[in-house]
Amino acid sequence: MDMEAAKLIGAGLAAIGTGLAAIGVGNIWGSFLSSALRNPGAADGQQGRLFVGFAVTELLGLLAFVVAMILIFVA
Amino acid sequence: MSAAVAAEPAKVDPMYQFTIKPLAELELAGFDISFTNSAAWMLVTTIVLFGFVLGGMKRQLVPGRWQMAVEFFTSFIDDMLQANIGDAGRKYVPYVFSLFMFILFANILGLLPLGVVGLHPFTFTSHFTVTGVLALITISIVLVVGFWKHGLHFFGLFVPHGTPLLMVPLIFVIELFSFILRPFSLALRLFVAMMAGHVLLEVLSSFVIDGSNAGALWGGVVGLPSFLLMIGICALEILVSGIQAYVFALLTVFYINDAENLH
Numbered sequence: 384m385d386m387e388a389a390k391l392i393g394a395g396l397a398a399i400g401t402g403l404a405a406i407g408v409g410n411i412w413g414s415f416l417s418s419a420l421r422n423p424g425a426a427d428g429q430q431g432r433l434f435v436g437f438a439v440t441e442l443l444g445l446l447a448f449v450v451a452m453i454l455i456f457v458a
Numbered sequence: 459m460s461a462a463v464a465a466e467p468a469k470v471d472p473m474y475q476f477t478i479k480p481l482a483e484l485e486l487a488g489f490d491i492s493f494t495n496s497a498a499w500m501l502v503t504t505i506v507l508f509g510f511v512l513g514g515m516k517r518q519l520v521p522g523r524w525q526m527a528v529e530f531f532t533s534f535i536d537d538m539l540q541a542n543i544g545d546a547g548r549k550y551v552p553y554v555f556s557l558f559m560f561i562l563f564a565n566i567l568g569l570l571p572l573g574v575v576g577l578h579p580f581t582f583t584s585h586f587t588v589t590g591v592l593a594l595i596t597i598s599i600v601l602v603v604g605f606w607k608h609g610l611h612f613f614g615l616f617v618p619h620g621t622p623l624l625m626v627p628l629i630f631v632i633e634l635f636s637f638i639l640r641p642f643s644l645a646l647r648l649f650v651a652m653m654a655g656h657v658l659l660e661v662l663s664s665f666v667i668d669g670s671n672a673g674a675l676w677g678g679v680v681g682l683p684s685f686l687l688m689i690g691i692c693a694l695e696i697l698v699s700g701i702q703a704y705v706f707a708l709l710t711v712f713y714i715n716d717a718e719n720l721h
Contacts, residue, residue: 431538431541431542431708434701434704434705434708435705435708435709435712437701437705438647438705438708438709441647441651442643442646442647445646445647445650445651445654446646446650448650448654449646449650452653456473
């Protein structure tokens with residue numbers, strides 16, 4: 384396999400990571416929503432934690448995107 | 459003429475929008491300090507932000523719309539610091555407010571459809587150098603405040619309360635590593651989120667252009683849905699602009715809280 388094809392396949396495989404991060408982010412917002420509907424009074428107080436959890440999870444998906452970009456444009 | 463244009467695929471380079479071009483060549487002692495499009499948009503952001511805040515500093519007893527808007531943002535940042543750090547957090551309001559508003563305005567100005575009048579906005583937050591410097595300022599404040607206030611006790615940050623003595627060396631290394639990674643993750647998150655959105659819009663626009671050039675059939679099957687998707691993604695990008703600015707400010711507050719209160 385030549386180098387160019389290998390890079391593009393690698394970048395495509397890295398896209399799986401962004402999809403998996405989507406599961407994680409969906410989990411966070413979904414669990415927040417379901418618990419916020421159970422106890423709406425406590426929901427506002429947990430928004431900071433919600434966004435930190437979201438940011439940490441999202442970062443992992445973004446790392447997959449960075450890997451893809453490095454494979455296409457840098458490597 | 460038009461047939462020849464239609465036959466050849468549009469050359470949309472999604473990375474071209476991130477090219478830094480010098481607008482005025484400057485050199486200082488052998489270093490290239492040219493005034494670039496990135497610097498120009500930082501200046502635009504600063505001026506717009508300055509104008510926005512200045513317009514809201516009338517201190518009227520019954521605030522107008524503009525003053526309400528500015529006061530909403532200041533009280534938002536104030537509440538965030540109050541809730542996470544406590545009274546000691548008040549002195550960080552100017553920094554966190556500037557940081558949040560600068561990132562927010564930069565993100566949103568970079569999304570403006572000024573391209574239709576020939577003025578292409580440059581999203582400088584999609585560059586690691588810019589977000590990296592912002593993250594370094596945050597981490598510098600954390601380090602300076604932490605060592606100033608707690609001296610060498612600041613290293614206690616790396617050993618959470620109740621760690622068994624046997625685990626201390628291992629936990630210390632892990633916590634230290636996670637602390638060192640903070641500026642990288644802070645900068646990387648903002649830069650990649652902004653870049654990914656802009657690349658996505660550019661790729662979708664190439665679908666629209668290529669699809670429409672290939673005739674009415676492909677224009678309807680590929681071009682039109684892509685165009686509708688672009689509108690949706692644009693709305694999402696506005697949301698992401700706000701969320702990323704908020705997350706950057708929030709994580710800054712959390713890190714400053716570590717330095718202020720050690721946990």
